[in-house]
Amino acid sequence: MTNQNKPLSGVRVLELGPYVALPLTGRILASLGAEVIKVETNKVLDEMNFIPAWSRGGGQPEFQRGKKRITIDVRTPDGLEVFKELVKVSDVFITNFRRNILDRWGIDFPELRRLRQDIILMWQTGLGGIGPYYTYKSYGILVQHMGGVSLMSGEEGEPPATINTSYSDYHTGVFQPVAIMGALLRRRLTGQPATMESSIFKSGALTAGPAILDYQSMGRVPQRIGNRDPFAAPHGAYQCQGDDRWCAIAIQTEEQWQSFRQVIGNPDWCSEDAFSTMEFRLANQDRLDTLVGEWAATRTAEDVMTQLQDAGVPASVVSQGQDLYESEHLKARGFYQPTPYYLADRSNPAYEWEQFEGIAAANPPKMSESPMDFGSYSNIGEDNDYVFKEILGMSQAEVDRFTKNQSLY
Amino acid sequence: MSFQAPADGVLLPPYRILDLTGPEGVFCGKLLADYGAEVIKVEPPAGDPARQRPPFIGDEPGLERSSYFLFYNTNKRSVTVDIESPEGQDLFKKLAASADVIIESFSVGYMKYLGLDFDSLKTNNPGLIMASITPFGQTGPWKDYKSTDLISLAASGFMQITGDPDGPPLRQGNEQSHFPGSQHAVTAIMGALLYRDLQDGQGQYIDVSMQEAMITYYTDAHPALAWMQRGENVTRVGTNSTLVIPLGAYPSKDGWISAGIITPREWENLSNWMYEVTGNEEILNDDYKGGNQDRAPYNDIITALVIDFTTRFTSEELFHQGQERNLVFIPVNTVSDLLNDPQLEASNFWFDLDHAEVGTLKYPLGVFDSDEVTPVTKPAPYLGQDNDAIYGDLGLGESELAALRTGGAI
Structure with a gap:
């Protein structure tokens, strides 16, 4: 009989935060079988719903597939209480809000640990959780500059070449599931939880590579050499x-x-x-x-x-884009898959958004025994009933009341 | 099998991982080794070709001195074995029977040609996990295509969106193709270990295509979706993004500064500040107000105004003063800036590793920071330094080892 389990069967992950790296981490964990509950609110939409501008919402399946998506405004008293109940039944909490904001909302790390003693906490920051810039705001798309890669990219004598994407975010987004899975194994073997902090700055700086050692040895700073290579020509x-x-x-x-x-x-x-x-x-x-x-x-x-x-x-x-979309090679490997998405609209709650068809990439690794799930795609708030009623055991009346007062909205 | 508790302060159990990879997968083993797995670099008797790569520490060539090798092989052990000889293959099979994971990046079919493919090796080790990290994966019409860093950057489309619109597609610095495939492979390896050890599963085979992994590292540019929905190809935009306006790298008084204005509130803060400094009322134009895409029609005008502003400050001034106004200005660093950065210094990012031949250097190891777990801090291994210990544990006696040495198998 084949084993129907997934690597993360039985693991519940609570996700709070927008943009690229954090949602990507949640998607990877979901594809490995975790139940990932993503907390959002219609009141403040993730700006990624509007990128790309020509397909509002068309980019979101890449980051949100496989998740249970619910709406809670954690800034409201009722919303906060419901959120805390979810913490109690979660194995992992991942967030990318700055610490002062989490403190203001009353979900600082000591409180989270009090609610669930063995929870694994992954706190993603831009520039770092401690140190002189710990309160600084940053965006992943700019960290390719801070991490040292852009000054090595480009033609000699020209400005640093930039890649038009939140490049460093992806490093962080794919590092974090590794740390979380390590911490889950470690918790099982030692009984100890872990609090981990990652930063997009550190992920980016790591990719500066061997030049870091060469600078210490010889004082050389890498130069921009276009597409050339020190060892190969043409x-x-x-x-x-x-x-x-x-x-x-x-x-x-x-x-x-x-x-x-x-x-x-x-x-x-x-x-x-x-x-x-x-x-x-x-x-x-x-x-x-x-x-x-x-x-x-x-x-x-x-x-x-x-x-x-x-x-x-x-x-x-x-x-x-045409090459990738039409690639016989990628088709043979099933890389792009059809997915629904919802047209993002700031003036209406997500459940009123219109549904369209788009595509999203499969998770790249192909695992022979426990294949990574492409997963289903929920709209924002689509899984409210399941999470609030089935997981938390709330009554319909309670859910209705908190929805009406915009706590679960 | 090494499903046992990690050492105190270490993240991962001491899983035994055999690392046969070249550049395609060298970072995969490094990440696992830095967090506590027992990663054994399996090298040909003459050594991994990466040991020959300049620049060398002190510009003195030597097998233990390549900055590339030292950087990507921290915390690994090293054994030598000639997997192309029958004696070496027997030895490797013994080693594989003791392993939790094998990672390799040879041309598709090479391991099978040697009789060392997953199906052969798992017969003596049903819990074995094997991951292949190759340019185009194990299947599909491009599976045998040859690749290099540049070719992977081209095939994935990274280059299509890097550089100036009037110039050629450009390669990013420091061989960025090393990272996406390796990082995705680690997520799958970790998943496979949890599946085996916590979910009553068996071992399994993992196929990672670097091309696919790299495509997922610029997802927010959505090249395939843009073609599907609009019949347009996304392309290069120079140093300034088209995803958000303004966003990019701008000249400052003393170099470069990057900035990104994502929310309507940030635009209000920036435009007011720019007006205070330059006195130019144009920046307050109502047409420019709003969310990150509302300024798209005015990209050129706004970029010129931003440059007039940024060139009046040093990069450091903009970085810190921007934060006081809730604005994101980020320095454009090179490696010397990184090594002197006070934030990285405070973030448990750099670790001094002592290497008997090249001395003590700072290495970046701390991708995550935690009070409970820290990275392991051993430098890259000497060629074959663990032959006696590792082969000895497999039950090989001194005379057998000596015979293998004489025969050239190790």
Whole structure:
């Protein structure tokens, strides 16, 4: 008989907080079988409901799938009491509110621990929970700058190149489930709970990488070198036919260089001394890039990639949305899946929002015995009845009263 | 199997994890090792090629001196074994029988070619968990495609949205393809361990595609959804975002400063402050008021006004004075700034690790901070330093080990 359990069957997680990293953590835990209860309020909507602007709410399944979504305004006395009852029946609490705000609401960590002695607390901060900036507000999309990566990205002499996304948030969002699962194992084995604090700043700074050691050793600060590489040439993105179409090529070995020569028809310049070794190719890469670029420019990016990959040379189209959406490879792996979503509207409560169809990515790991669930998708507040009545045992009259006075709203 | 309590102050039980990965998965083992798992780096007798990667500490080449190797292999142990030789394969099978988890990133099919694939290894170890972290995963038409950091950044679409709209797609610094696949793999490995040890489950196989993992690291740009719903391809926007306006990196008096105005209240605070400083009434224009997308039609005008403002301050002034006005200005740091940052200093982020050959250096280990659990603090291992201890525990005697050494298997 197959085991129907999931890795986190029987684990209940209470989630309070907006944006990217924290909801992503909740989604991953839900996909592994935890019952994740997400607390929101119609009064203050997560700004992520409005990003992307052209599909309000279309981005939310990526972060909220698999969760039980309920509305509680924890700033109201009745809402706070209901929230505290949920804490008592939860194994894990995750939040990204700043400590002074949690204190103001009366759900500081000592109080949470008093309500549920063995609860695992994951407190996600922007810049850190202690230290001189602990009260500082921050946004994950900017932490790619603070963590040191943007100053290493971009063309020589140009401004730091930015990736147009909340990049560092994702590191934090995927680190946190690891810490939480470790703490659950540890609690089972030792009986001890844990309070953990993560910061997007720390997650971002970690990705600055070996340059941290090189600076301590030699005082070198990493420079911006565009798409080039200290050890490989040709190495770059080459423009191809079409609108903003590029193919990246990275030749790291002599064998790949020989294959590359064959693919491009072994033109005379390939035999020049200037390109005879990796050392020479690196030294003469301005001209090398021009010549490779001339070859790529007369072809489609798909042609360049396919011809080179067929010969064992690392190459890829610089994927655009169309490439990803239509990718036969991603389709074969079931990566994007259809999902409903609800059109976000600040002037009406979520239960009045109109339903549409969109897509969301599957959780990337494919696990053979306990596959990660894509999960169902609830709208904000859709699971109020289940959570308040079935989990907390509240009466219909009580739920109605607290809904009417906007505590559970 | 090592389902036993973690040591005092350590997060993870001492699970035995065999790490055969290259750059695709090196961070996966590091994260598990930093939090207390027994991660054994399984190296060819000549050493992991990463040991050869410059720059070296002190610019002196040596197998124990690569900054790359030292950074990504903290808290791991090391054994050597030639998994391409029959003697080495036998030895590896013994090792695999003692393991909770194996992580590998070889080309698809290589482990099977060696007879060391999951189905073969699990016969002697039904609780075994094996994770493969590869550029495009184990299935699908691109599974055999060759990749590198640059190619993964291209295939995932990271590069499509990095850089200036008038310039080429750009690579991010420090090989960012190291992180998403490895981090997602750790979530699955942890899940598989909980499934096995707390849910009466068996071992299992985990397939992670770096391309898919990386696509999920810029989800809020929604490239596939934009194509599906609008027939548009999201692209590069330079240093300033189009998701929120204003948001991006701006020049300051002494370098760069980043800023993001997300709520209507923040815009009110910023526009008032800008008016106080510059006296330019244009910034108070009613058209610019509102939520983060309401300023989209005026992006160019607003960016120019913001730059006129930011260039009147140092980056530090904006960082701290911004917070007093509930505004987010964030410094644009390089590695020297990070090493001197008072917040990181106070956050239990840096740990001094003593390495017999390269000395004491500061490493970033503390992704989470806790009074109850802290990272382990051992430096990267010497090549094969744990051969005697680990192979000895498997029951190999001194003469057997000597024979394997002579034969070149270890």
